[in-house]
Amino acid sequence: MQAQQKKNLITFVSDVIRWNLRGGFGFQLFRIVLFGIMGLGIYAYSFQARYGLSVTGMNDVVSWGFYISNFTFLVGVAAAAVMLILPAYIFHDPGFHRVVIIGEGVAVGAIIMCLSFILVDLGGPLQAWHLIPGIGLFNFPSSILAWDVLVLNGYLLLNALVPAYILYSHYMGRKADERKYRPFVFLSIFWAFSIHMVTAFLYQGLPARPFWNNPLMGPRFLASAFAAGPALITLILAVIHSSTTYKIERNVFNKLRLIIVISAIINLLMLFSEIFKEFYFPTHHSSSAIYLFFGMDGHNSLVPWIWTSVCVNLMATLVLAFNPGKNNPKVLLPACFFLFVAIWMEKGIGLIVPGLIPSPLGEVVDYLPTWVELCVTLGIFALGVTVVTWLVRAALIIEQDYGDIPDAK
Amino acid sequence: MSSDKKDQNEKICSQLLASKSNRRDFIKTMSIAAAAGSAALTAGCIPSANAASSEEMKLRWQEFFKENYRMMTQEEKDETVARLERLAKLRNNLDLQMSSLPPIEGVLYGYAFNITRCEGFMECVSACVKENNLDRKTDTQYIRIFEMEPGKLDPSTGDGQYYHEVPVENKFYMGTQCFHCENAPCTKACPTKATWMEPDGIVVVDYDWCIGCRYCQAACPYYGRRFNWGQAEIPKEEITLKQHYLGNRLRPKGKMEKCTFCIQRTRKGRLPACVEACPTGARVFGNLLDPDSEIRFVLKNKKVFRMKEEIGTDPKFWYFID
Numbered sequence: 025m026q027a028q029q030k031k032n033l034i035t036f037v038s039d040v041i042r043w044n045l046r047g048g049f050g051f052q053l054f055r056i057v058l059f060g061i062m063g064l065g066i067y068a069y070s071f072q073a074r075y076g077l078s079v080t081g082m083n084d085v086v087s088w089g090f091y092i093s094n095f096t097f098l099v100g101v102a103a104a105a106v107m108l109i110l111p112a113y114i115f116h117d118p119g120f121h122r123v124v125i126i127g128e129g130v131a132v133g134a135i136i137m138c139l140s141f142i143l144v145d146l147g148g149p150l151q152a153w154h155l156i157p158g159i160g161l162f163n164f165p166s167s168i169l170a171w172d173v174l175v176l177n178g179y180l181l182l183n184a185l186v187p188a189y190i191l192y193s194h195y196m197g198r199k200a201d202e203r204k205y206r207p208f209v210f211l212s213i214f215w216a217f218s219i220h221m222v223t224a225f226l227y228q229g230l231p232a233r234p235f236w237n238n239p240l241m242g243p244r245f246l247a248s249a250f251a252a253g254p255a256l257i258t259l260i261l262a263v264i265h266s267s268t269t270y271k272i273e274r275n276v277f278n279k280l281r282l283i284i285v286i287s288a289i290i291n292l293l294m295l296f297s298e299i300f301k302e303f304y305f306p307t308h309h310s311s312s313a314i315y316l317f318f319g320m321d322g323h324n325s326l327v328p329w330i331w332t333s334v335c336v337n338l339m340a341t342l343v344l345a346f347n348p349g350k351n352n353p354k355v356l357l358p359a360c361f362f363l364f365v366a367i368w369m370e371k372g373i374g375l376i377v378p379g380l381i382p383s384p385l386g387e388v389v390d391y392l393p394t395w396v397e398l399c400v401t402l403g404i405f406a407l408g409v410t411v412v413t414w415l416v417r418a419a420l421i422i423e424q425d426y427g428d429i430p431d432a433k
Numbered sequence: 434m435s436s437d438k439k440d441q442n443e444k445i446c447s448q449l450l451a452s453k454s455n456r457r458d459f460i461k462t463m464s465i466a467a468a469a470g471s472a473a474l475t476a477g478c479i480p481s482a483n484a485a486s487s488e489e490m491k492l493r494w495q496e497f498f499k500e501n502y503r504m505m506t507q508e509e510k511d512e513t514v515a516r517l518e519r520l521a522k523l524r525n526n527l528d529l530q531m532s533s534l535p536p537i538e539g540v541l542y543g544y545a546f547n548i549t550r551c552e553g554f555m556e557c558v559s560a561c562v563k564e565n566n567l568d569r570k571t572d573t574q575y576i577r578i579f580e581m582e583p584g585k586l587d588p589s590t591g592d593g594q595y596y597h598e599v600p601v602e603n604k605f606y607m608g609t610q611c612f613h614c615e616n617a618p619c620t621k622a623c624p625t626k627a628t629w630m631e632p633d634g635i636v637v638v639d640y641d642w643c644i645g646c647r648y649c650q651a652a653c654p655y656y657g658r659r660f661n662w663g664q665a666e667i668p669k670e671e672i673t674l675k676q677h678y679l680g681n682r683l684r685p686k687g688k689m690e691k692c693t694f695c696i697q698r699t700r701k702g703r704l705p706a707c708v709e710a711c712p713t714g715a716r717v718f719g720n721l722l723d724p725d726s727e728i729r730f731v732l733k734n735k736k737v738f739r740m741k742e743e744i745g746t747d748p749k750f751w752y753f754i755d
Binding site: 077146149383384386 | 497500501504571577579587588589590591593609618621622623624625626627641642643644645646647648650651652653654655656658659660661662663664685686687688689744
């Protein structure tokens with residue numbers, strides 16, 4: 025690679041593609057499986073394109089389902105990259121500086137999944153151009169959804185361009201000029217909070233839905249995101265550490281554990297506060313919570329779901345907090361995994377679906393996603409994993425082989 | 434492809450490019466290539482060779498790239514209405530009369546519902562389904578009638594699924610539909626301004642501008658909106674042919690729809706279908722700005738109330754008791 029003399033943007037892109045096409049048998053198999061799942065997703069979506077959203081489990085009462093649930097959760101994962109960016113760029117933590125690029129890769133993958141979930145949820149995806157300011161008609165600033173379109177795309181740009189600039193500089197054998205990218209790093213920190221608050225406001229701003237119309241929504245979104253996101257990043261770092269030559273310092277894992285524990289405890293505290301409010305003196309505004317935790321009129325499909333989530337969440341948080349294995353990864357990594365899954369269950373389906381049940385006129389129905397929704401969702405997850413692996417692989421090769429120049433320090 | 438068909442296509446392309454220029458044409462030229470690929474999806478499925486007749490294709494393209502109804506001049510409104518009429522003729526051999534009639538000056542529509550009189554016959558529901566070309570397959574209904582226990586005034590405590598002989602002793606009936614709120618949460622939520630309140634107070638949807646995100650449905654506190662989850666199915670002989678662009682025209686799949694106070698009737702000075710169908714006279718509709726109207730009489734002389742007043746949506750739909 026070093027032998028290559030002429031380097032420019034074109035060789036940068038072609039090298040990135042070349043590196044990603046290389047790899048051992050296991051890696052290639054992994055790639056092919058991901059492509060297969062994406063193909064399955066496209067196949068499932070073709071039914072939706074032909075017959076409309078009637079092939080999903082949604083209806084006029086539960087008008088948002090699995091897609092929007094996953095979208096909501098993944099916004100949190102994307103925002104959580106800020107938990108690496110903040111120590112790396114602001115506090116110049118050397119350990120985090122080495123892994124921040126991975127966090128940014130995860131954020132890009134998560135945002136791409138978010139946008140895909142929105143797109144597949146649209147009844148008229150071909151009319152999506154009506155959202156483009158200038159050509160379409162954008163209901164800004166009145167519609168929070170319009171805000172969300174802006175902040176999500178802005179965050180995608182910020183998190184793609186800053187690392188791209190740094191990596192490209194390293195690839196070219198230069199030092200990345202901190203004066204050039206530092207303002208954008210600051211911006212992206214505020215932006216990470218904003219994508220999450222705006223997404224929370226999407227629900228929080230609806231007086232029609234008392235379950236969502238709750239001022240704790242935004243802060244609780246942040247707390248759960250800063251637990252689930254770093255948990256996922258920990259898992260990804262562990263995979264990178266064990267399967268590549270890119271080694272990650274021990275203390276990065278320790279610090280991440282601290283971030284996760286604090287966020288998870290704040291999240292549980294807020295959950296407790298919400299539960300207290302709904303059940304100490306239940307009003308007719310508590311009916312969604314009653315449906316969620318105890319079922320209503322014989323409909324109780326979410327009851328086992330939410331209790332599983334709460335119990336797993338509690339257990340994982342306790343394990344991470346008390347660290348019974350004395351930093352043994354065989355204890356902490358499963359705990360991170362279970363915490364991630366528990367928050368996905370609670371902040372996805374457990375938040376979106378009960379907000380819509382019972383309907384404003386009191387109807388209670390159950391919602392179950394159909395095979396089309398499940399396969400499309402799997403396809404989008406595969407797309408996200410593919411994006412993350414492509415980005416991270418390229419980033420790690422550049423950082424290892426080209427990035428000997430210490431960055432800006 | 435035969436050569437004369439190719440010629441025809443080229444002619445259409447040049448027609449498209451040469452037609453009077455405005456913002457829309459810019460989009461048109463930009464996206465002709467994209468449209469060619471996606472035209473199949475616009476139709477909802479891969480069109481048969483027959484359906485892809487060049488005239489139909491041309492009309493569909495023009496429809497695809499048209500603007501939001503509110504941004505159109507009256508001339509453009511007439512054009513799109515003519516296109517939609519022609520498309521209905523080409524595709525389903527329907528002779529529609531579609532209108533884009535603007536609101537009448539000095540009119541603000543309001544509605545009142547007499548809960549003493551209503552006996553739950555649901556004539557209003559069937560009249561609405563028929564008039565507004567609602568989907569028969571999923572049994573879509575804009576109007577819901579709830580059978581209520583005495584002592585309750587909140588429809589969520591009532592039975593909206595009753596199926597027995599009415600009226601039942603010691604029960605009363607309450608109807609709901611879109612309340613055409615003055616301070617409507619749904620129009621505020623829409624990211625593309627595809628739903629709005631017309632100057633005569635009717636909250637409408639531009640079905641062709643809606644992207645189907647369903648945020649308005651989540652925002653509505655009255656369950657007033659319905660979504661076209663699939664393609665609506667209506668027996669051809671039952672289709673109401675007198676239509677309005679913002680009213681009862683046939684909706685594509687993936688779009689939001691709702692009660693429009695029968696805009697196709699009321700803008701011509703007629704009553705909504707539900708009011709006309711009601712056998713007990715429980716439904717009152719009229720111009721709130723006309724001091725001599727029946728609705729003003731009700732508001733002045735009866736004890737009226739509105740649903741979920743505390744949210745501040747200011748509905749133009751009142752309940753009253755004789």
